[in-house]
Amino acid sequence: MEIISFPHLGPYHVPIARLLRRIFPHMEVRKAPPITKRTLELGSRHSPDFVCAPFKYNLGNFIEALEGGATILMQAGGGCRYGYYGEIQEQILKDLGYSFQFVQFLGKEATLASLHRACRELGTPLTGSRLLGELALTLRMLWVMDTMEAYVRENIGFETTPHSFETAYGAFLNALEDVDSFSALASVYKTYRKKIGGLGVRKPVDCLRVGIVGELYSLMEPFSSFFIEKTLAKNNIMVSRHINLTYLLVLKQLEGKRLLRQAGEYLHFPIGADGTDSVAKSKKMAELGYDGVIHLKPFGCTPEVNAMPMLQNIAKDYKMPILYFSFDSLTSETGIKTRLEAFHDMLLMRRETRREAPGSGADMSHTA
Amino acid sequence: MQTGYLGVDIGSISTKGVVIDGEGSILAERYLWTKGSPIEAVRAVIRGLEEMLGDTPPAICGTGVTGSARKLVGAMLDADVVKNEITAHAVGTLSVFPEARTILEIGGQDSKLILLEDGVVVDYAMNTLCAAGTGSFLSSQAKRLGLEVEALGELALLSKAPAKIAARCTVFAESDLVHKAQIGHKREDIVAGLCTAVAANYLNNLAKGKAIRPPIVFQGGVSKNAGVVRAFEEATGAAIHVHPGGHLMGAIGAAALAMRAGSGKRFDFRVAELDFETRGYECAQCPNHCEIIRFYREGVLIDAWGGKCENGQKAS
Numbered sequence: 078m079e080i081i082s083f084p085h086l087g088p089y090h091v092p093i094a095r096l097l098r099r100i101f102p103h104m105e106v107r108k109a110p111p112i113t114k115r116t117l118e119l120g121s122r123h124s125p126d127f128v129c130a131p132f133k134y135n136l137g138n139f140i141e142a143l144e145g146g147a148t149i150l151m152q153a154g155g156g157c158r159y160g161y162y163g164e165i166q167e168q169i170l171k172d173l174g175y176s177f178q179f180v181q182f183l184g185k186e187a188t189l190a191s192l193h194r195a196c197r198e199l200g201t202p203l204t205g206s207r208l209l210g211e212l213a214l215t216l217r218m219l220w221v222m223d224t225m226e227a228y229v230r231e232n233i234g235f236e237t238t239p240h241s242f243e244t245a246y247g248a249f250l251n252a253l254e255d256v257d258s259f260s261a262l263a264s265v266y267k268t269y270r271k272k273i274g275g276l277g278v279r280k281p282v283d284c285l286r287v288g289i290v291g292e293l294y295s296l297m298e299p300f301s302s303f304f305i306e307k308t309l310a311k312n313n314i315m316v317s318r319h320i321n322l323t324y325l326l327v328l329k330q331l332e333g334k335r336l337l338r339q340a341g342e343y344l345h346f347p348i349g350a351d352g353t354d355s356v357a358k359s360k361k362m363a364e365l366g367y368d369g370v371i372h373l374k375p376f377g378c379t380p381e382v383n384a385m386p387m388l389q390n391i392a393k394d395y396k397m398p399i400l401y402f403s404f405d406s407l408t409s410e411t412g413i414k415t416r417l418e419a420f421h422d423m424l425l426m427r428r429e430t431r432r433e434a435p436g437s438g439a440d441m442s443h444t445a
Numbered sequence: 446m447q448t449g450y451l452g453v454d455i456g457s458i459s460t461k462g463v464v465i466d467g468e469g470s471i472l473a474e475r476y477l478w479t480k481g482s483p484i485e486a487v488r489a490v491i492r493g494l495e496e497m498l499g500d501t502p503p504a505i506c507g508t509g510v511t512g513s514a515r516k517l518v519g520a521m522l523d524a525d526v527v528k529n530e531i532t533a534h535a536v537g538t539l540s541v542f543p544e545a546r547t548i549l550e551i552g553g554q555d556s557k558l559i560l561l562e563d564g565v566v567v568d569y570a571m572n573t574l575c576a577a578g579t580g581s582f583l584s585s586q587a588k589r590l591g592l593e594v595e596a597l598g599e600l601a602l603l604s605k606a607p608a609k610i611a612a613r614c615t616v617f618a619e620s621d622l623v624h625k626a627q628i629g630h631k632r633e634d635i636v637a638g639l640c641t642a643v644a645a646n647y648l649n650n651l652a653k654g655k656a657i658r659p660p661i662v663f664q665g666g667v668s669k670n671a672g673v674v675r676a677f678e679e680a681t682g683a684a685i686h687v688h689p690g691g692h693l694m695g696a697i698g699a700a701a702l703a704m705r706a707g708s709g710k711r712f713d714f715r716v717a718e719l720d721f722e723t724r725g726y727e728c729a730q731c732p733n734h735c736e737i738i739r740f741y742r743e744g745v746l747i748d749a750w751g752g753k754c755e756n757g758q759k760a761s
Contacts, residue, residue: 113733389654398568411513416571419531423566430565 079104079178082142083151084135085112087297088222089322091250096215097151099257100201100208104149109142112300116141121406123169130301130375130404131294132162139166143175149199153182156293157350157380214259216327221266223321225249225273231317234310235284237277245273280315285424288362289318290355290388291373292381295404296320302373302404303413309371312421317367319358320351329354343387350380356387363395368424370397376405398423449503451712452700453490453522454533454693455483455514458553458580459666461696462490464498464505469540469701473497474693483514484521484721491522491717505712509533509699513554520740520748521721525708530695535559535566537698538662541688546658549677549685551647551667553580558651560658570651578646580666582615586622586639590632597636601672604637611642618642640672644680659683664691719743728752 081097081104083090090108097106110116112134120137139150150170152163160183167179180195189212193205203211225246233242249269256262287309295302296318309316329336329351337347339357347353359370372388374381385401392399400420402413449472454461460483462475475493479486495502509526510519511533519527534557538548548559556579560568572579580594587594601607608630611617618639625635648657663685667673669692677685690697722741727734737751 110732113731115732115734386654392568393656396567412571415513415529415531418529419566419569419571422529422532423569426565427567430563 079149080107080147081105081149081151082107082109082139082145082147083153084138085109085298086294086322087299088226088250089219089297091253092215092218092222095218095254095256096211099211100196100203101199102202103200107142107145107147109138109147110145112138112298117406123173125165127377128162129158129377130406131159131292131298132166133406134294134298134301135162136166136169139170140173140175143170143177147177149178149180151180151182153187155183157378214256214262216323217259218253218256218262219322219326221262222250222253223323225266225269226321227317229273230306230310231315232276232278232280234313234315235278235280237279241276242273245269245276249273283428285314285369285421285428286367287314287316287424288359288367288370289316289373290320290358290362290370291351292375292378293320293325293351295373295375295402297322301375302402303410305371305373305402305413305417308414308417309421314421314424317362320354325351340387343390348380348383352380352384355381355384356391359388359391359399360395363391363397367397368428369420370399371420372399372401374401374403376403378403398427446501447503448506449498450507450700450704451494451505451509451522452533452537452696452698452703453487453508453510453512453518453524454530454695454699455479455487455510455512455518456552456554456695457513459692460486460490460512461693462487462494463693463696463700464494464503465697465700465704466503467704469697469704471690471693471697472503474690474696476692479514483517484723487518487521488717491714495714495717502714505714506709507700507703507706508710508712509701509703509706511695511699516750517723517738517740521742522712522716523710524703525706525710526699526702528699528702531557531559531569531571532566533695533698533702534664535561535569535698536701537694537696538664539564540697540701541690541694542660542662542686545660545662545686547661549647549661549663549668550665551579551643551663551673552665555579556647556651556665558647558655558657560655568655570655572651578615578643578650582618583639583643583667583670586619589619589622590626590636592632592636595669597640598669598671598673600633601637601640601670602675604631604633606634607637607641608634610635610638637672640670641676641679643667643673644676647677648680657681657683660686662686662688662691664688664694666692668692725751 081101083093094106094108116137119140120133124133124136163181193208229242229246236242252265256265306316336353336357340353341360343356362370388399449464449466452463458479460477460479463471464473466472473494475490477489508522508524510524511528511530515527534550538545543564546561550557556572558570559566584594587597608625610621622635661683668687674685674687720743724739726737728737733753735752737749739749740747
C-alpha cells in the first residue's frame, strides 16, 4: 500500500492529514515525525547552504518521512522562491537514493480542475464535487482552528491554571482528527469554544500587547522561531498575529489591492510574497497602540528584507519599537532569549514612564 | 554596618565584579579574563572583591548577575537578579550618565546599540549571526601585525592617511589588510584603517535606520581603543564619552538592579570556597537530544537547564 506524507507547519498537520485520508482512502497517511533538532540537522546537511530555513525544515521532514516508510511526498505553496523548492527537494532526495513519488500543488497554477486531475492520477475515488466538498470542509476547519488559536494566543499568558490552555487546545486538535462533516465540525467547535472560552483568565486591561509579523513559515512553525509566542506569553504579554492559513488562503485573496492601501504612505507597490502584509499590519498595530512588534524571517528572506526599511519608518513615526529576528539553522537559544528579555524590559520601562507622565511617549493620536 | 550590593558581569572574554553602596558609589571592583571558565573566573572575582573591601566589609544585601554566563553564575551565587546585558548596561550607564541618549557598546564577541530617551530605553540592537567588528576581531588582527591589542589605539592616532579597509565582513577585512601591508602601506595607517572599519561596520550594521543622538557614551572593551573612538567621532560628528569605568557598566547595572529588587538576602563571600560542578548530558528521551546541564554545589543538584520539555527536567 502506498504511504503518503507531507512537511509540517505548526498544528496544521491535523487538517492536512484528515483531508488526505478522505481523498485517498486507499492509501495510508503517515505524518512526518514531529520536528526536532535532528530534523533540522538532516535538512541542513543536504540543503544548499544559502537557502532559507523553511527549505531545510521541509527537507528534514521529507527525509524523516521516507525513513518512516513514506512512498508519496506532497509539497505545496508558492509566493516567493518557495515555489521552486519542490523540484530541488525532489532531486536532492532522489540523489540520496530514495525512491518515492513527488506531488506538487503550487499556489498560482493550482486550479480545481488540475487538482482533481492530479488526485485522480493518484487514484482518488472522489468525484469533482465531492472533492470540492472536502476542500470546503477543510477551509472551514482551518477557520475554526485559526479562530480558536487566536483566542488562545491572546489569553494563554494570563491563564489562572498552568497549562490549562495547552491541554485544552491539544484535546481540541485531537477531536478535529475524527471530524467527517460540517455538522461534526460545528459540534467540536461549539464544545471547545465553551471549554477553552471557559478557562480561567486573569488578564489586566492594560497588559503589554505585542504583534508578530513576518514570513509565514517562521510565524506558523513554532519550532523554527524557538517557540517565541510561548516565551512571550510566559512573560504575561498578549500576542497577536494576523498570518495563519485562513488569512493566506482566503482573507488575503479577498483583500487584494486594499492591502497596499492599508500600508498607506509607506508603500506604493507590493514588495513580494507577504512583505506588504508585514508593513500594513505593523502600521495597523501601531495605530491600535500596541506596545511593540516583533518581525520574524528566515535569514535571507527577500520579501521580508524588503519590508524592513518601511518597518523602521513605522517604528520611528509611531514611536513603537520593532524587534527583528533572522532564523537559520543555528540552535543556540541564548541570543534570542537575551534580546526578548531586553525587549520585554524596555516595553515595561516605557510603560512606567508613560504612566508617570501622561500624554508623553507613544500616544493614541494616530488611532484610525 | 554599611550595606553593599554585588554585581557580576560574566562576558565571553572578561569577567567584571563590583560592590556598590546604597548611593551607587563603587566600593570595590575587579576585572579579569574569563578564559573559558566562568565558574573559576567568578571565584577569583569574589575573592578579589573581598580582599579589596578589607577588614570591615559591608553587608552585601543583594546580588545581581548579567552577561552571557548569567544563568550559570546566577545559580552559583544564588543571585536575586539575573538580567540580560542590554538592560544591565542601560541601567549601569544611566547611573553614571543620566543624560545619555545613545550607548555604543562593543565587547569581545558582541556589539550593542542602546537608544535612550529621558532615561528610558526606547530602542536597541545587537549584532546577529556574525562577530565582525568586535573585540576578538581586533585581537586577531593585532596578532597578525605582531602588536598587542592594547597598543592599537595609540598607533592608530599617529596615522595621517588611514588605509581603506573593507568593513563589511571580517574575512574581507583581513584580506584587505594583508594586501595593504604587502603593497607598502605603513603599519599605523593600516591600524587606523582597521579602527575606521570597526566603527563603519558597527554603524552600517547595528545603527542602520536608527538615529544616533548625542550625548553618546561608548563602552565595552573596544572603547579603550582611542583609534576606534576617533573613528566614531569622525563618523557621527559628535563627542564620544568614554568613562574610565566603562567596562564595569554591566556589573554596576546588575548591582543597581539588585538594590532596587530589595530582597535583603545576604551574600556570603565564602561561596568562593565551595565546590561547584557542572555535568552535561544528552537527553535520549526523544530525537531532539536536548543538551542538558546539571549544576551541583558540594555534590548537591541545585539547578538544571537546556531541556525543552518536562522529560528532560524530570530526568535530573
